[in-house]
Amino acid sequence: MNGILPVFAHLAIVMALSPFFFGVTARVKAVFAGRVGPPLVQPYFDIVKLFRKKCVYSRTTTWVFRASPVVVLAAVMAFSLTVPFGEIRAPLGFPGDILLAAYLLALARFFMIAAAMDTGSSMEGLGASREAFFSCFSELALFMNFIALASCSGNISLSRMIGEEMPLSGGTLTPALILVVSSFFILLLAENCRIPVDDPDTHLELTMIHEVMVLDHSGIDLAYLLVAQTAKLFVFSAIVVQMIVPGAAGDRAVGIGIYLAGMMFVSILIGVVESCMARLRLDRVKYLLLISFGLAFFGFIVSLWRK
Amino acid sequence: MGLFNGANVRLSDIHVMSKGEFRLEVVRRCQNDARLMNLFGCPEPSGGVRLFAFMGFDEDAVIRAVSTVISSDDPAYESITKDLFQAHLFEREIAEQWAIVPEAHPWLKPVRYHANYRGVPDIWEGISGRDIPGSYPFYAMAGEEVHEMGVGPVHAGIIEPGHFRFQSSGEEVMHLEIQLGYQHRGIERMMNGGDLVRSAYLSEAVAGDTAIGHSIAFSEVVESLAGCAAPPRAQAIRAIALEIERLANHVGDLGALSADAGFMPGSAYSGRMRGDYLNLLLAITGSRFGKGLSRPGGVLFDIDNEMALDLCRKLTVYKKEFEDVSELIFTRTSVLARFEDVGAISLKSAKKFGLVGPASRACQLERDIRIDHASGMWQFYHIPISLGATGDVYSRALVRRQEVMRSLEFLLKVLPSLPHGGIFVRLPAMRADMLALSLVEGWRGEIMHVGITDDKGAFARYKIKDPSFNNWFGLAWAMRNQEISDFPLCNKSFNLSYAGHDL
Structure with missing residues (x-):
């Protein structure tokens, strides 16, 4: 019983907070464009709206298509359990759980791709092929980040690598940390289909990556995917915040305050980046991901040298 | 002849x-x-x-x-x-x-x-x-790796219907075939007969975004067949309206190009500025697209001194705004990286396909009716031609930017010194067994109307050519060996009319 309660608490935090930060990013983009923008709680409205709608299924789809939203949401939620949120510890943590985390993300991706292929649409096939191609590079970068963090902290459990025990901030490992955080932020943009890799606001099906793969999903299925999308962005942002402010503020209230401020900062930063630059050409995306890999790699080297 | x-x-x-x-x-x-x-x-x-x-x-x-x-x-x-x-x-x-x-x-x-x-x-x-397009004989490629993709005729977003068939290998487009015809209304045949009042409205509906360009071409054909010209003041007002139409569309296109590149501020600001120019047309004609302005014999709405001064004041502000926003778009490296080397057409190909308008000028092809075949107001004011060098999306965007500046300069020069006199003359009937033609440099390029009368002086045949008719093939060609994800950018850089093609 004691083990189950923190799990539900953790999931509740993700579900409750993640759409809000999604809304913050949208609001920042609107302000840059000189518009008022949607209310901060708009993503909640969208999710509720979708939950009240029925699903429509194409006759060419099979169980893979129907299973994918559930699997994707479940995988992303399970992934969130390995990440601590400020003062709140990760309910799931054991040495080597970085592999679990990485493969949970891969599982979600696999089902997204499989469902897109399942529809038989030439457009979704295109999006699926792009997703598969770019993930080759982004997974490389993700593992390099984990390796660098492991080297910094001397741990191979995600919650410990970026948790309280991490002797990073203010310490001698600061240069390594800067490199790893930059690398992970690029990865965050790529993994969560933000500009400059993907454009979450586009209506042009030929240029989409993530959006085109969810074209055939509707109603509750789409709501699941939207929740998964906001949750994934939340967890990635949380990892960035954890790396910079690993907690241990002493006072619980101050810790939570710092944590929330950090999340706000990351969400605003995403909005600013999205407003200040155009998308990359698709054939350049791989270079960006390689840059992410390179930054993490040098972070790793620096961390070795510091010891 | x-x-x-x-x-x-x-x-x-x-x-x-x-x-x-x-x-x-x-x-x-x-x-x-x-x-x-x-x-x-x-x-x-x-x-x-x-x-x-x-x-x-x-x-x-x-x-x-x-x-x-x-x-x-x-x-x-x-x-x-x-x-x-x-x-x-x-x-x-x-x-x-x-x-x-x-x-x-x-x-x-x-x-x-x-x-x-x-x-x-x-x-x-x-x-x-x-x-x-069910039975259309599309050009198809064979092979395991060929990925055939059809887009349209129903599109995401508010655009007209048209079908695009891509033959691609991975992300690279080997061939694009554009199949249109969904907007065919039979406008040319509806123009036949003698009802000029109705025909004037029809001419404005050839392509909704070029209502002014087509209605001027139509008016000039009828005037020519009647053997009578519109008064100088009317010709000046037509030129002013034509340039405002160009401004609205070019600025809108730069915004749409920014949007497709994922650069949101450029798109948002340009979208608002496009509205400003449309509102100028609203102030002059009561229609945001300038419908009901040009009619055979002149124009129906005058621009009085007070309005001319007001327009000048506003245009001075808009000019400054445009300078700022275009600077923002054209100095952003991430935007330029999307525009450059995408969808390039060589000068030789542009000549071969007979491209017109900004799309041709972007390939360094000097074609501008306002200069080459000047009529009306253009005989007295020369607008320098805006040429691009590289024929790619960047070049087409740059030509638009230059043309916006030149149109603004033209308007600021012409508005304070409009010719005096009337704005409308009653025309005699059109003469029998005649042919008349009119060319207008609309914002998309060369608009050509040809009217042929029968033995009673009514239209026996009316031929309309929108610049889109010349340029659609250019778009298909520009996509060869390009990334399929760059299609929206290429498409916007041409921004052709479906209705103008389908008539």
């Missing part, structure tokens, strides 16, 4: 050649210093079809017209397209409208899917009854 922009001529004065001579003349002239402006058929009282070809000599501001008669006993002739690519779509149109076979045409496919006007069997069996 040498003509000029806005000229009229008796039908009997246009040289009638034999089929062979006609073909040779068109091919020879257009392979040298001329270009094919128009090629269309007009029914003869005898039952045959008379083909007219208009060749533009831009250097001399002369348009040469020749014709030939295709008899109904032998509705065929040797294709011009074989030797002159520019004729390709014109010949397909003739084949569809008059069931005349251009023999050995390399790409003979329907254009708009309607029954022919002669009431004889169509050269494609039953095209008017069939669903499109």
Whole structure:
């Protein structure tokens, strides 16, 4: 019983907070464009709206298509359990759980791709092929980040690598940390289909990556995917915040305050980046991901040298 | 027969050649210093079809017209397209409208899917009854790696219907075929007869975003056939409206290009500025698209001194705003990285396809009706031509940017010193058995209207050519060996009209 309660608490935090930060990013983009923008709680409205709608299924789809939203949401939620949120510890943590985390993300991706292929649409096939191609590079970068963090902290459990025990901030490992955080932020943009890799606001099906793969999903299925999308962005942002402010503020209230401020900062930063630059050409995306890999790699080297 | 922009001529004065001579003349002239402006058929009282070809000599501001008669006993002739690519779509149109076979045409496919006007069997069996694009013979590639993709005719976003068929290998487009015709309303035939009031409205509906350009071309054709010109003040107001239309669309296009590159501020600011220009038209004409302004005989709305000063004041502000926003877009490296080297067309290809308007000028092809075949206000004010060098998306965007600045300068110069006098004259009836033509440089490029009257002085044939008709092939060509994800950018950089093509 004691083990189950923190799990539900953790999931509740993700579900409750993640759409809000999604809304913050949208609001920042609107302000840059000189518009008022949607209310901060708009993503909640969208999710509720979708939950009240029925699903429509194409006759060419099979169980893979129907299973994918559930699997994707479940995988992303399970992934969130390995990440601590400020003062709140990760309910799931054991040495080597970085592999679990990485493969949970891969599982979600696999089902997204499989469902897109399942529809038989030439457009979704295109999006699926792009997703598969770019993930080759982004997974490389993700593992390099984990390796660098492991080297910094001397741990191979995600919650410990970026948790309280991490002797990073203010310490001698600061240069390594800067490199790893930059690398992970690029990865965050790529993994969560933000500009400059993907454009979450586009209506042009030929240029989409993530959006085109969810074209055939509707109603509750789409709501699941939207929740998964906001949750994934939340967890990635949380990892960035954890790396910079690993907690241990002493006072619980101050810790939570710092944590929330950090999340706000990351969400605003995403909005600013999205407003200040155009998308990359698709054939350049791989270079960006390689840059992410390179930054993490040098972070790793620096961390070795510091010891 | 040498003509000029806005000229009229008796039908009997246009040289009638034999089929062979006609073909040779068109091919020879257009392979040298001329270009094919128009090629269309007009029914003869005898039952045959008379083909007219208009060749533009831009250097001399002369348009040469020749014709030939295709008899109904032998509705065929040797294709011009074989030797002159520019004729390709014109010949397909003739084949569809008059069931005349251009023999050995390399790409003979329907254009708009309607029954022919002669009431004889169509050269494609039953095209008017069939669903499109279901039975359209698309060019297809074979092979394991070929990924065929169809987009449209129903699109995401608020655009017109058209079908795009991509043959690609991975992300690279090997071939794009654009199949249109969904917007065909039969405007050309509706223009026939004598109801000029109705025709004026129809001309504004040829392409909704070019209402001013087409209505000016229509007005000039009727004025020419009536042997009477619009008063100078009306011509100045037409030029002003035409330039504001250009401003609104060019600024809107720069915004749309930013949006497709994912650069949101550029898109948001440009979108607002486009509204400002449309509101200027609203202030002048009561319609954001300038409908109801130009009519045969002049214009229906005057710009008084107070309004002219007000427009100048506003335009000065808009000019500053545009300078800032275009600077923002054109200095952003991530935006330039998307524009440069995408969808390039060489000067040679642009000439071969007969591109017009900003799309041609982006390839360094000096074509601008306002300069080459100046009429009306353009005879007194010269706008410098805006050329791009590279023929890619960047170049097409840059040409638009320059043209916006030049249009603004033109407006600020003309508005304070409008010619005095009336804005409208009553026209006499159109003369019988005449042909008149009018060219207008709309924001998309060369708009050409040709009116032919019957023995009673009513239109027997009215030919409309929107610049999109020339340029659609340019878009298909620009996509060769490009990333398929760059298609929206390429498409926006041309921003062609579906309705203007489909008529």
